[in-house]
Amino acid sequence: MARVRLTVDGLTEAAGVLADQVGFENVTVAALARHFGVKDASLYAHLRNAADLRTRIALLAVDEFAGRVAAAVAGRAGRDALVAFADAYRTFALERPGLYAATQARIDPAITSTPPSYLRTIEMTYGMLRAYGLTEPDLTDAVRLLRSTFHGFCTLEANGGFAAERDVPASWERTVEALHVLLEHWPRAGTAAGTSAPTGAAPPHRVT
Template sequence: MPRAGLTPDRLVAAAADLADEAGLDHVTLSALARRFGVKDASLYTHVRNLKDLRTRLALLAGGEMIDRIAAAVEGREAGRDTLGAFAGAYRAYALEHPGRYAATQLPIDQDLLTDSPAMRRTADVTYGMLRAYGLEEPDLTDAVRLLRSTFHGYCALESTGAFGAPRDVQASWDRSIDALHVLLKNWPREKRTTDA
């Protein structure tokens, strides 16, 4: 019989807190069982295994992150203003919730992503912002990959204190967003071939 009050949602929320406190690598079923004062085996009533728990954590964190981003971009003028708000919300979440953010980088089964309302919302918000730059496929996908790798790389370096130059980190971030905006406005469109 499941322990009273122990639910999948409570387990995932506790896993998210633990990830932020100790790091994603420290999120284990044993660590969660200790938090709840139960035996490891009792958690299997609520999650299948560690992979299932981490997948749920990734989906939770992805939903939290896109909610923050969507709120930041709502009502803004398309272009630099929206890009800056999107990027700022992304960076703030990554730095404030390092364990949750790390979970958003985990590979997830494509079927689960397709069925996830949060992941569909992520695509809607991200692609909506980029369509304002006049991008279409396959350029949209390429631009998403560029932004994600830029934001992720910057946040990863910043979170470890790897920016050692005396230049203000926020000033460099702002200039990076300016540069991305110029690039997106002048995106080199992929040449499309036509059948003769």
């Protein structure tokens, strides 16, 4: 990898690439210093500690992910938006495995406030699902379903977990299509339990 200037942004971008190569959990200040062929102390002029480095990688990851999803779903709704969102998610997870792992890391509020790109991703997800006529608590339930399905599928694919001869991209397309059908026929909260769901609720700014 070509050397970059030892700046906070340059180090963060390099750490993101390193995470893709060796895994997010293996990126440390020492590993990054070895990558540049310098002493650890050279990086501490720009980074406070390992937690600071990991937080910066996570922020970079969330920002890139949000940008990809926003570009994919722009001007789309319903099934088209779902397919675009899903494909952007899978592409990011497979192309940038280290950064994808970083998006799953919890950002310590004591270190930094919730990044705008994270809130943007939440808003886009909830907005996409509102097009299916969902309101709370169904919105949050649907977000959790999509997140767990996408994460599980992409993690298994990346780890070589699909051994059957069936074409994996074909299975992905069928999975997304099945989610679309389910969202169109979502079992509303209260239909089985006898309670009614609140309407017009705003998406909560929290991990779902």
